[in-house]
Amino acid sequence: MPDLPNDLAAFWLPFTDNRGFKAEPRLLARARDMHYWTPDGRQILDGTAGLWCVNAGHTRPRIVEAIQAAAAELDFAPTFNLAHPLAFKLASRVAEIAPDGLDHVFFTNSGSEAVDSALKIALAYQRSVGQGSRTRLIGRARAYHGVNFGGVSVGGIVNNRRSFLNLPGVDHLPHTYNHAEQAFSRGEPAWGAHLADALEDLVNLHGAETLAAVIVEPVAGSTGVLAPPKGYLQRLREITRRHGILLIFDEVITGFGRLGAPFAAQALGVTPDMITMAKGLTNGAVPMGAVAVADSVHRAIVDNAAPGIELFHGYTYSGHPLAAAAGLAAIETYAEEGLFARGAELAGYWADAIHGLRDAPHVVDIRTIGLVAGIELAPRADAAGARGKTVFHRCFDDGLLIRVTGDIIALSPPLIISTAQIDEIVGRIRDALGQVG
Numbered sequence: 001m002p003d004l005p006n007d008l009a010a011f012w013l014p015f016t017d018n019r020g021f022k023a024e025p026r027l028l029a030r031a032r033d034m035h036y037w038t039p040d041g042r043q044i045l046d047g048t049a050g051l052w053c054v055n056a057g058h059t060r061p062r063i064v065e066a067i068q069a070a071a072a073e074l075d076f077a078p079t080f081n082l083a084h085p086l087a088f089k090l091a092s093r094v095a096e097i098a099p100d101g102l103d104h105v106f107f108t109n110s111g112s113e114a115v116d117s118a119l120k121i122a123l124a125y126q127r128s129v130g131q132g133s134r135t136r137l138i139g140r141a142r143a144y145h146g147v148n149f150g151g152v153s154v155g156g157i158v159n160n161r162r163s164f165l166n167l168p169g170v171d172h173l174p175h176t177y178n179h180a181e182q183a184f185s186r187g188e189p190a191w192g193a194h195l196a197d198a199l200e201d202l203v204n205l206h207g208a209e210t211l212a213a214v215i216v217e218p219v220a221g222s223t224g225v226l227a228p229p230k231g232y233l234q235r236l237r238e239i240t241r242r243h244g245i246l247l248i249f250d251e252v253i254t255g256f257g258r259l260g261a262p263f264a265a266q267a268l269g270v271t272p273d274m275i276t277m278a279k280g281l282t283n284g285a286v287p288m289g290a291v292a293v294a295d296s297v298h299r300a301i302v303d304n305a306a307p308g309i310e311l312f313h314g315y316t317y318s319g320h321p322l323a324a325a326a327g328l329a330a331i332e333t334y335a336e337e338g339l340f341a342r343g344a345e346l347a348g349y350w351a352d353a354i355h356g357l358r359d360a361p362h363v364v365d366i367r368t369i370g371l372v373a374g375i376e377l378a379p380r381a382d383a384a385g386a387r388g389k390t391v392f393h394r395c396f397d398d399g400l401l402i403r404v405t406g407d408i409i410a411l412s413p414p415l416i417i418s419t420a421q422i423d424e425i426v427g428r429i430r431d432a433l434g435q436v437g
């Protein structure tokens with residue numbers, strides 16, 4: 001018998017229409033490799049790696065066993081003025097797969113915490129190199145950087161910002177999407193590198209001496225899969241370097257193989273000063289985030305500090321033993337099974353299959369890069385998001401998990417997906433689009 005809850009009232013679901021959900025709940029009970037199962041035993045093909053997390057597929061035995069062993073050996077160890085071996089091992093392993101020079105790793109428990117940690121490290125760095133006037137942070141429109149105050153402030157999603165206090169001293173670049181110039185793009189769109197020059201405008205407006213850091217997602221995920229225009233990130237790198245501004249890539253969704261390399265920085269050929277990560281770091285199995293930090297940034301903060309604590313920041317669970325064990329096992333799984341490269345190997349098949357939906361009802365744009373896709377639907381008149389939500393429900397009830405943000409379907413399956421399963425995703429979406437008004 002499935003173990004069903006008898007009361008849905010107490011759990012307040014995050015980022016959810018709670019009234020709608022509780023009127024018609026959809027639950028997941030177990031998972032294996034490419035699939036979930038509902039409590040009543042229906043199989044659901046996972047087109048989203050959970051929530052961009054489970055890059056090696058679900059409940060992989062090596063990761064499960066590593067967590068079980070860690071739980072039995074060392075359930076918790078503080079990492080304030082103490083530590084344990086697994087946290088060091090994982091930090092070294094992350095540094096190994098990160099771009100050259102990003103040699104130091106600060107652990108958090110989530111992507112949101114990784115973002116706020118990176119922003120604080122940027123401010124600490126500027127102070128430590130005698131640039132204390134550089135306190136301004138630059139984000140971008142249509143960006144998602146999690147839900148903590150720093151991430152919300154540099155983020156560019158109106159609903160996430162409107163009801164909350166935003167940090168002062170934050171400005172935003174324009175987003176990089178232009179339907180007329182970029183529709184139905186495969187990989188990096190050819191048009192739009194010049195949009196990075198908006199950073200020069202912000203330098204002129206505020207003065208470089210006030211700018212601490214720029215944070216961008218290499219591929220914006222949560223606002224509908226927006227790949228960077230060819231040359232855009234290179235140009236941001238050049239401008240930030242020239243003006244002494246740190247560049248942070250938020251790789252919470254692009255990390256761990258999504259674009260066919262360990263990080264998007266490598267896939268796209270641009271090295272930032274910091275990379276934030278989470279999700280795929282442990283294959284989603286234990287909550288954990290991290291910031292990979294350039295040696296120059298780390299040295300400036302640590303070497304210039306007065307004796308004692310160099311950075312007044314950290315979490316009780318930074319480098320938690322269970323998460324560290326899961327992270328090590330996840331990275332070994334990715335490496336041994338060639339999953340860091342698989343997003344690149346599958347990208348052509350994936351793009352051909354997904355772009356085959358171009359003629360499906362309601363589709364107004366399709367964007368693919370690596371093993372990610374955004375399928376944009378025309379909104380219903382006066383009901384933005386309603387069509388997307390209906391497609392989500394239709395797919396789920398038909399055995400496919402997709403993600404929708406508004407009227408955009410975002411796909412990011414586990415990297416172990418087969419070509420037959422890619423075809424299955426496309427077929428089920430086509431069916432759903434044919435059924436919804």
Ligand SMILES: Cc1ncc(COP(=O)(O)O)c(C=O)c1O
Nearest residue numbers: 110111112144145146250252253
């Ligand atoms: C780019 C990016 N940054 C940060 C986050 C926040 O991560 P978390 O939900 O683990 O706090 C997300 C989550 O989807 C994300 O996509």
